[in-house]
Amino acid sequence: MFAWAKCWPVGWRFNFKMRWSQTFxxxxxxTPAEAEILSHKLLLRSGLVRKLTGGLYTFLPLGLRALRKVEAIVREEMNRAGALEVFMPALQPPDIWAKSGRLETAKDVLFHVKDRARKEWVLGPTHEEVITTLVADEVNSYRQLPVNFYQIQTKFRDEIRPRFGLMRAKEFILKDAYSFDANNEAANVSYQRMYEAYTRIFERCGLRAIAVQADTGVMGGAHSHEFMVPAETGENEVVYCESGKYAANIEKATSQGPVKTTPIDNFGTSEKFETPGVKTIEDLTKRFDILAERQIKTLLYIADGKPVIVLLRGDDQLQEAKLGGALGTGNFRAAGDAEVVEALGAHPGSLGAVGVTGISVYADEVLRGGCGMVTGANDDGQHLRNVNIERDITVEMWADLRQVRTGELCVETGQPLKIRRAIEVGHVFKLGTKYSEALGATFLDEHGGSHPSIMGCYGIGVTRTLQAVIEQCHDEHGILWPTSIAPYEVCITALDVEPESEVMKLANRLYDELQANGVDVILDDRSVRPGIKFKDSELAGFPLRIGIGERSLSKGQLEIKPRVGEMILCSPNDALGQVFEWIEANRVG
RNA sequence: CGGAGCGUAGCACAGCCUGGUAGUGCGCCAGUUUUGGGAACUGGAAGUCGCAGGUUCGAAUCCUGUCGCUCCGACCA
Structure with a gap:
């Protein structure tokens, strides 16, 4: 009868009449001491989840209902976009991970388990290897492409530090999808289709999420977007232009660059000078009056076991994701002090690249053409001045390595950029042929030629999305669920719970009528004081509360109180219509 | 893995410095009074003080180790 009833998860048709006193x-x-951020506190306080141990949570009935609704929305939109639902094993043989190379590159996040024969297995943090193996076996012809498989499944990740409740957990629910296409154009269509599906999914969940350009890491390519929910507690930083024309993860973001260094005509040769006790860029600025932007910051990294020098302007910060892209490997780290001394003969604070041989030098583009610069002399307490970078330093590779700062100008619009924190809830990624080549997912084209499929992968953190909604939708009293994913849309608060009372009779009647019309409703029949019922209902965040009590009923009225908005008084006979009208007017997406 | 903090009743915490009867508030159970915004009173149940070892006549308290949790950092295809 009513359209919204159709979006309920499969299996909800024969719901037991839900009385608050009978559920949990x-x-x-x-507030429990373990929770730090608001959404985590509210997850616990409103009885949605309980912690088993760090990074592992039990979903209680209310939390599970909200979770199932998020899943239902994801499922609907994935199906609408033409993706096919499958269900893959969480337990996986390590040999397919060895084939893709990720047994090594992803070893830090992989959980390993042994069976009784002492054979090793891994718990999947994601399923590229499994799905590509399937497609390698089953899809052989261009006629079978394109295809896009997805699943909603528990994933495992050996997080060093789980935190913030469901935000970063050892075990979490992810929707992951994998597209396979015969050529680049088709792959772009698949990508675009997922991008649009994601936009709809987050909209329907009542989330304000923005798509930002994302780092593609070692794999390169321009096609990667993250869907970010702006939030102070987010673990990512997003650089954006207020025009809306540019937004990127800070790992990827570029700008028109920092304030230009004032040119100095410098034809002199570089020379050493004494800088006793100087350990930082700031020391040099304060004690020798040398602007940070005239200094060269020299960092030592170890990439694939070998030292590399990284040069930045003194006032810039290295963006490590960009360095990874330039190095072409994810296997790198900052060198320890001992390694620094061994490679360059001085301690951090006096490092430089002038005259260094045998170590690759990666320099930030901003330094190009830099003259009259100051840098460490690889001799503790000594620096060099009058350094002309292109003359004095052998640079192996110039690259964008610096992190964008607030206020720099947008490459698209020229307006100042802003930076804010955000929660990553989804990621769409054009993978290319990395996995299809490694695992033999090839197909024959119409001329009989064999090619690896072009893949894309698309993830949504379902449990994280749920918490992101709470992080974004709450007030001082509790959660403010969007109707689309509220555990119950309507809570009937009966203030006289005697079974034969007029109040209870009306409450029961309304309950049955709402349920029969596909409205998701709970009846608070607990024998507790009204204040407790009101507070609990606000904490749990049900979008609409119907208050029925003797006081108003004697005047022929009941109360319809939206969680956000003014109370509506109406007669019992008008109540259904009012509720339907409100729900219709407040549907999301 | 580095740094910091915390483990005492279901929850939030005091007690520890200065060793000697296990405490407070909320919650829970029973009763009475209440009854439209987290009630009041009376009575009650509930804790091997994270665990193990040590010092001591005696340890929640001091020492050592260990496990767990939280925060900061490192990490995050």
Whole structure:
């Protein structure tokens, strides 16, 4: 009868009449000490989840209902976009991970388990290897392409430090999808289709998420977007232009660059000077009056076991993701002090690249043409001045390595850029042929030629999305669920719970009518004081509360109180219509 | 893995410095009074003080180790 009923998860048709007294909603008046951020506190206080141990949570009935609704929205939109649902093993043989090379490159996040024969297995943090193996076996012809498989499944990741409840957990629910195409154009279509599906999914979940350009890491390529929910507690930083024309993860973001260094005519040769005790860029600025932008910052990294020098302007910060791209490997780290001394003969604070041989030098583009610069002399307490970079330093590779700073100008619009924190809830990524080549997912084209499929992968953190909604939608009293994913859309608060009372009779009647019309409703029949019912209902965040009590019923009225908005008084006979009208007016997406 | 902090009743915490009867508030159970915004009173149940070892006549308290949790950092295809 009503359209919204159709979006309920499969299997919800024969719901038991849900009385608050018969379910399990352990709300907390006080905040548990373990929770730091608001969404985590509210997850616990409103009785949605409980922690088993760090990074592992049990979903309680209320939390599970919200989770299932998010899943249902994801499923609907993936199906609408033409993706096919499958379900793959979480437990996987390590040999397919060896084939893709990720047994090594992803070893830090992989959980390993042994069976009784002492054979090793891994728990999947994602499923590229499994799906590509399937497609390698089953898809042989261009006629079978394109194809896009997805699943909603528990993933495992050996997080060093789980935190913030469901935000960063050892075990979490991810929707992952993998597209296979015969050529680049088709792959771009698949990508675009997922991008649009994601936009709809987050909209329907009531989330304000923005798509930002994302780092593609070692694999390169321009096609990667992350869907970010702006939030102070987010673990990512997003650089954006207020025009809306540019937004990127800070790992990827570029700008028109920092303030230009004032040119200095410098034809002199570089020369050493004494800088006793100087350890930082700031020391040099303060004690020798040398602007940071006139200094060369020299960092030593170890990439694939070999030292490399990284040069930046003194006032810039290295963006490590960019360095990874330039190095072409993810296997790198900052060198330790001992390694620095061994490679360059001085301690950090006096490092430089002038005259260094045998170590590759990667320099930030901003330094190109830099004259009259100051840098360490690879001799503790000594620096060099009058350094002309292109004359005095052998640079192996110039690259964008610096991190963008607030206020730099947008490459698209010329307006100042802003930076804010955000939660990553989804990621679309054009993979290319890395996995199809490694695992033999090839197809024959119409001329009989064999090619690896072009792949894309697309993830949504389902559990994280749920918490991101809470992080974005709450007030001082509790959660403000969008109707689309609220555990219940309507809570009937009966203030006289005697089974034969007029109040309870009306409450039951309304319950049955709402349920029969596909509205998701809970009846608070607990024998507790009204204040507790009101507070709990606000904490749990049900979008609409119907209050029925003797006081108003004696005047022929009941109360319809939106979680956000003014109370509506109406007669019992008008109640259904009012509720339907409100729900219709407040649907999301 | 580095740094910091914390483990005492279901939850939030005091007690520890200065060793000697296990405490407070909320919650829970029973009763009475209440009854439209987290009630009041009375009574009650509930803790091997994270675990192990040591010092001591005696350890929640001091020492050593260990496990767990939280925060900061490192990490995050």
């Amino acid at each position: 909603i352990p709300t907390l008046k006080e």
